[in-house]
Amino acid sequence: MMLIPCPWCGPSDENEFGYGGQAHVAYPDNPHALDDEAWGRFLFVRENPRGWWQERWFHSAGCRRWFAVARHTVTNEIRAALPEPT
Amino acid sequence: MPTLPTHPDFLWAEGEPKRHYDVVVVGGGGHGLATAYYLARNHGITDVAVLEKGWLAGGNMARNTTIIRSNYLLDASAAIYEHSLKLWETMAADLDYDVLFSQRGVLNLAHSLSDVRDSKRRVFANRLNGVDAEWLEPDEVAKIAPIINISAGVRYPVLGATYQPRGGIAKHDWVAWAYARRAADLGVDLIQQCEVSGFDVCGSGDGRRVSGVQTNRGPIGADRVALVAAGHSSVLAARAGVDLPLQSRPLQALVSELLEQVLDTVVMSNAVHVYVSQAHKGELVMGAGTDAWNGYGQRGAWHVIEHQMAAAVELFPIFARAHVLRTWGGIVDVSPDASPIIGLTPVEGLYVNAGWGTGGFKATPGSGWVMADTVAHGRPHALAQPYALERFTTGALIDEHGAAGVAH
Numbered sequence: 001m002m003l004i005p006c007p008w009c010g011p012s013d014e015n016e017f018g019y020g021g022q023a024h025v026a027y028p029d030n031p032h033a034l035d036d037e038a039w040g041r042f043l044f045v046r047e048n049p050r051g052w053w054q055e056r057w058f059h060s061a062g063c064r065r066w067f068a069v070a071r072h073t074v075t076n077e078i079r080a081a082l083p084e085p086t
Numbered sequence: 087m088p089t090l091p092t093h094p095d096f097l098w099a100e101g102e103p104k105r106h107y108d109v110v111v112v113g114g115g116g117h118g119l120a121t122a123y124y125l126a127r128n129h130g131i132t133d134v135a136v137l138e139k140g141w142l143a144g145g146n147m148a149r150n151t152t153i154i155r156s157n158y159l160l161d162a163s164a165a166i167y168e169h170s171l172k173l174w175e176t177m178a179a180d181l182d183y184d185v186l187f188s189q190r191g192v193l194n195l196a197h198s199l200s201d202v203r204d205s206k207r208r209v210f211a212n213r214l215n216g217v218d219a220e221w222l223e224p225d226e227v228a229k230i231a232p233i234i235n236i237s238a239g240v241r242y243p244v245l246g247a248t249y250q251p252r253g254g255i256a257k258h259d260w261v262a263w264a265y266a267r268r269a270a271d272l273g274v275d276l277i278q279q280c281e282v283s284g285f286d287v288c289g290s291g292d293g294r295r296v297s298g299v300q301t302n303r304g305p306i307g308a309d310r311v312a313l314v315a316a317g318h319s320s321v322l323a324a325r326a327g328v329d330l331p332l333q334s335r336p337l338q339a340l341v342s343e344l345l346e347q348v349l350d351t352v353v354m355s356n357a358v359h360v361y362v363s364q365a366h367k368g369e370l371v372m373g374a375g376t377d378a379w380n381g382y383g384q385r386g387a388w389h390v391i392e393h394q395m396a397a398a399v400e401l402f403p404i405f406a407r408a409h410v411l412r413t414w415g416g417i418v419d420v421s422p423d424a425s426p427i428i429g430l431t432p433v434e435g436l437y438v439n440a441g442w443g444t445g446g447f448k449a450t451p452g453s454g455w456v457m458a459d460t461v462a463h464g465r466p467h468a469l470a471q472p473y474a475l476e477r478f479t480t481g482a483l484i485d486e487h488g489a490a491g492v493a494h
Binding site: 001002013014015018019021036037040041043044045046048049050053055071073074075076 | 318320321329330331332333334378379380381382383387388389422478479480481
């Protein structure tokens with residue numbers, strides 16, 4: 001089980017959290033301007049790297065807030081945890 | 087001095103890769119080996135290499151729980167999985183190699199009123215699609231698997247089950263070896279410890295075409311490349327400039343120590359989330375859903391194991407005294423609609439077969455069959471058509487999440 005550094009509650013067990021996948025995926029400024037391919041990419045295509053990436057977690061059994069961390073997808077090492085801008 | 091036993095005959099010959107092939111299959115798991123075999127047998131394409139970065143069938147083929155069934159809800163799913171199940175039924179004879187395919191039946195338990203309705207709906211849909219399926223009441227479930235606790239007093243009582251008598255299990259390693267041996271007999275080169283690091287793609291935009299792969303054993307030219315790399319599919323496809331909508335997650339499984347035979351069918355429960363069979367040797371083989379997060383470490387977290395053990399012990403009180411012998415994890419590539427991605431890519435000559443998620447083992451023969459046909463003819467096999475990458479643009483998803491007893 002990973003120890004996940006909630007920026008508000010401190011390090012907590014993984015099973016206190018929900019997972020949100022890739023972080024910083026912006027909603028399109030003007031969704032109606034997107035063609036089917038661009039809209040499909042926004043809906044379905046996410047990064048899936050072997051290595052470092054940024055992902056979202058939700059502290060469902062704690063402060064109930066979202067935040068983002070940088071985690072290595074092979075070693076599970078976690079670096080900086082940051083509140084995600086809304 | 088005692089005489090040492092001689093090494094048994096090798097099932098296939100190891101060789102150096104040639105500099106060029108008609109077809110290169112990237113990934114020497116079950117699906118890749120089956121693809122190579124059917125390319126040679128069904129289509130007479132024998133100038134084929136299977137490139138495997140580790141050892142043959144050392145990824146998810148060695149890590150799954152070997153459950154085979156075809157009782158999916160949706161037409162496209164029922165069609166491809168039933169095609170696969172029919173191939174399982176003749177596999178040992180076709181490949182002249184026993185794979186211990188045991189049609190011991192698969193029970194999918196229902197624990198709530200909505201489970202019951204969804205299960206019955208799936209039984210009706212299965213029958214319309216020619217898939218054997220029955221609805222069983224709790225007392226009928228107990229006749230097939232007496233060790234299941236069907237009392238009403240548990241937190242999630244068994245309200246019935248769907249039953250597919252033709253489902254079952256097989257010996258995963260033997261399946262891979264059978265395909266490898268027969269593919270090699272037909273002239274396919276099986277190259278282990280050959281890691282593909284990139285693709286040779288010429289042209290740009292819609293005019294891109296693949297001409298080979300880069301590997302740790304040098305460049306290998308290819309007229310056609312079939313990418314069949316399970317958990318690493320999206321990482322590899324990205325190197326060819328193709329974005330696949332996949333997320334790679336750990337999926338864990340475990341076995342108990344060897345026990346007397348107590349369970350001669352396969353039992354799955356999505357609601358309390360565990361699936362169990364008992365291997366021929368006697369181990370209880372169990373699995374559940376993926377860990378929630380993306381990962382390539384081939385290991386998951388202990389609380390996921392603990393959760394599925396709690397489910398198993400509630401369903402099978404007799405298991406409380408059993409011991410976990412070994413747990414492990416694999417990397418499964420999960421697509422947005424929990425269905426595979428099979429077919430052409432924006433790069434001409436590059437084909438993909440990925441996204442089987444947690445359910446790929448049962449599809450091994452069918453997947454190889456349709457992939458080989460797709461590569462041989464340069465267009466999707468009829469059963470693969472609904473699974474094209476384009477569905478994530480058109481929105482014609484094959485949404486098997488939850489609908490068909492697909493455990494994720």
